Amino acid sequence: MTLAFETQVAQLRLPSTDTTLAEIGARVTAAVDGSSVAVSVRVGVPAAALRDALQGQVQELAQACGWTLARLEFEQRIASHAVQPNVEVRPNVRNLIAIASGKGGVGKSTTAVNLALALAADGARVGVLDADIYGPSVPMMLGLHGRPDSPDGKSIEPMRAYGIEAMSIGLLVEQDTPMIWRGPMATSALTQLLNDTRWGELDYLVVDLPPGTGDIQLTLAQKIPVAGAVIVTTPQDVATLDARKALKMFEKVEVPVLGLVENMAVHVCSNCGHAEHVFGEGGGARMAQQYGVPLLGSLPLELAIREQGDAGRPVVVADPQSTAARSYQATARRLAAALAQRPHTPRPLSVSLLGT
Structure with missing residues (x-):
């Protein structure tokens, strides 16, 4: 019995x-x-x-x-999960999750930051690496200011906000300084940010990639151990067209795609409650079905998400009981569940006990 x-x-x-x-x-x-x-x-x-x-x-x-x-x-x-072949794993980062998009303007960075905070709120140890060398936005979204410490002149202490660790090129240069770098310089900066940051013991390191399928994405796929990727898109056809290219890129380099996130799926009028699909309807679901990957979540188009991100206090921490925050929380849980079903690697586990 x-x-x-x-x-x-x-x-x-x-x-x-x-x-x-x-x-x-x-x-x-x-x-x-x-x-x-x-x-x-x-x-x-x-x-x-x-x-x-x-x-x-x-x-x-x-x-x-x-x-x-x-x-x-x-x-x-929380176990470490298998990464692409012939890539050495990092001892203190159990799972690196790449958040990608085929084009800019789909809310990828906002999604990455709020998913990281949602995973942390559920009890995980989480970090965020801003890999968008040319347009870093994570420092603003997390309300981070100043320069990170370097205890030995070689490595860098990650900065912390709302219970997660973070690192970005935006923390190392002046806010209005353009990164006028060719591809090799940008990819070198990415690997240095990852390898020289003194990350704590992390269950998940969420990497906010730049849009597209260029040098940085290729470096990530070939040299950095990635447990899985998440593709962010909006429902409109032109966005899903580019998102398909990002998905196929990860397939070619043997990085598993954990699922799609459909951002800006619906806007609900704050005055009358009318729901409108500003960027079309169902594009993410159709793409997920076509490529046989899960649709992890459909996120709303809300003014508060933008305002709170700009203010350095993302919606998951600013208003955790809101509809928007709950959408991110549900998406993060589906993401964690999708990763948990992937093959493990034989490394120490992160253990904590919750009970009554």
């Missing part, structure tokens, strides 16, 4: 996703003591939101078996 109960618990779905605990490789154990049962669940995704979301469902399953739920524990073990 205990085995059947564990199987039932494993079939519960992660919050905001269509993925079950079993599908992400969760390990469920139950210990019965008389009329009570203690349940332990080990998962490979950020677990801060899981216990509260699943507590009632596990309790109902226990009651159906004639038990009371004495204790529910969630153990978070």
Whole structure:
């Protein structure tokens, strides 16, 4: 009976996703003591939101078996996942996730920053690397000012905001200084930013790539261990046309595409509540279906997202209960679940225990 109960618990779905605990490789154990049962669940995704979301469902399953739920524990073990062949992994960054787009203006940087903050809010240790050498925007979005410290004159301490680590070329030069560099200089700057930054022990390093499929993207794919990529697009045909090129690029260099994010999918009028698909409707879903990748989320077009990003306080931290923030949170959870289903690499796991 205990085995059947564990199987039932494993079939519960992660919050905001269509993925079950079993599908992400969760390990469920139950210990019965008389009329009570203690349940332990080990998962490979950020677990801060899981216990509260699943507590009632596990309790109902226990009651159906004639038990009371004495204790529910969630153990978070975020594994390192396989990267492209012949690329050396970094010892303290378990998973590097590239956020890419085929063209500019689709809200890729806004998406990258808010996804990173959403993963952190769910209990992960997260960093953001701004790889857009020519147009860095992460410092403004995170409200970062000043220069990072260099304790030894060679390496750089990442700056911190809202519980995540961050590094950008924008923190090392004056705000209005243009980076008039050819491709090799830009790619060298990217590898230095990654390798010379003294990152802490991170579960996820979110890399905000520049738009397109040029030198920086190729360097990332060939020299930097990438666990997976996320393609950001808007619903309109011209955006999805370029997004297809970005997706195919990652396929060619053997970097798994974890899914698509459709940004600016719908605008809801703040006065009358009318919903309008300003950039078209369903483009992301059609592209995801065509290429057999998940649609991780459809994000709204809202004035507050832009205003809060410009003010250095992204919507996920500025208004975490808002519709927009919840959309980012749901997308981040689907992203983590998609990565958790990928093959692991044999490296130490990140462990934390959440329970009652």
